[in-house]
Amino acid sequence: MHSPLEVAAICGLLTLAATQALVLLARRIGFRDRRPPEEVERKPRTEPIPPIGGLAIFIGVLTALPYPESEWFILPLALALLLGAIDDAVGLPWLVKLLGQFMVAVTLDPSYGLLFVIALVAQNAMNTYDNADGAATSLTAMALAGAALMGASHLAPWAVASVLAFLLFNVPRRGRTVPSAYLGDAGSHLLGVMIALEPGAWPFLTLPLLDLARLTVVRLRCGSRPWIGDRRHLAHRLQARGASPWGVLGLLSAIAVPPLPLALWVDPLYAAVLGAGLTAVLYCVALFLTPATDAAGKPLGADPQ
Numbered sequence: 001m002h003s004p005l006e007v008a009a010i011c012g013l014l015t016l017a018a019t020q021a022l023v024l025l026a027r028r029i030g031f032r033d034r035r036p037p038e039e040v041e042r043k044p045r046t047e048p049i050p051p052i053g054g055l056a057i058f059i060g061v062l063t064a065l066p067y068p069e070s071e072w073f074i075l076p077l078a079l080a081l082l083l084g085a086i087d088d089a090v091g092l093p094w095l096v097k098l099l100g101q102f103m104v105a106v107t108l109d110p111s112y113g114l115l116f117v118i119a120l121v122a123q124n125a126m127n128t129y130d131n132a133d134g135a136a137t138s139l140t141a142m143a144l145a146g147a148a149l150m151g152a153s154h155l156a157p158w159a160v161a162s163v164l165a166f167l168l169f170n171v172p173r174r175g176r177t178v179p180s181a182y183l184g185d186a187g188s189h190l191l192g193v194m195i196a197l198e199p200g201a202w203p204f205l206t207l208p209l210l211d212l213a214r215l216t217v218v219r220l221r222c223g224s225r226p227w228i229g230d231r232r233h234l235a236h237r238l239q240a241r242g243a244s245p246w247g248v249l250g251l252l253s254a255i256a257v258p259p260l261p262l263a264l265w266v267d268p269l270y271a272a273v274l275g276a277g278l279t280a281v282l283y284c285v286a287l288f289l290t291p292a293t294d295a296a297g298k299p300l301g302a303d304p305q
Contacts (some may be wrong), residue, residue: 012161015060026050051184060162080193084186123192129208130188132235134171140191147200149263203259203272237290255282
């Protein structure tokens with residue numbers, strides 16, 4: 001039996017290898033992010049990017065199977081991956097997608113208790129938060145690391161290693177202006193379930209949930225459907241302020257990170273409450289300091305997406 005750190009190293013290496021192989025395969029068969037005409041403005045790209053992050057991370061996490069306490073979470077992770085993969089491939093109506101998320105949550109908590117609610121919320125929150133390069137991936141890595149520091153953990157440290165390994169492909173690198181791979185809906189749903197599995201990771205949902213709640217209100221007030229994407233996210237406001245992809249990622253990470261260092265110094269409950277509170281304050285400050293308009297003075301997300 002390998003030690004947890006050895007398993008983490010294997011997970012990370014497998015995810016690195018799987019990501020590279022899947023990127024090459026996806027390019028060969030033409031599998032790339034779906035971008036209907038209305039999303040070109042919201043997700044401007046100079047080249048197609050394969051959404052294979054979910055499968056790559058899942059392959060790495062499967063290394064934890066020899067640990068008996070880890071076996072029970074494989075089914076919900078696999079179902080979340082499958083649901084998102086179908087959405088990536090063909091696109092699902094929002095109601096069908098919600099029903100799928102409901103079924104994933106039931107596998108985690110058949111009694112429809114708190115874990116069920118968190119799983120349902122986390123899938124949607126992470127799916128929405130995946131709107132900037134590396135944002136959802138880095139948040140999940142912080143969340144799982146925080147869970148490990150706060151106490152018992154089902155997934156860390158091997159899941160942290162897999163997520164960090166994929167992060168190398170999910171941000172621009174080596175002179176590129178775009179990432180090599182996307183999470184896709186498969187990846188964002190998978191990460192949502194991974195966070196739901198770890199109570200110590202829940203405080204890190206503060207930033208995605210705040211952004212989701214604000215966008216829901218704004219979209220409804222503007223007459224838009226809440227589940228239709230636009231460029232009103234905090235990440236887009238930071239971009240409008242002139243932040244680079246790495247700058248956006250760094251600022252978002254700084255807003256989300258407070259629960260992580262607090263977990264080293266104070267009781268887990270206090271760390272969760274104080275960390276979430278600090279994230280909320282930083283989020284409000286970031287909104288205050290960033291414009292809701294683009295460089296031309298046009299309101300962000302003004303056109304339906």
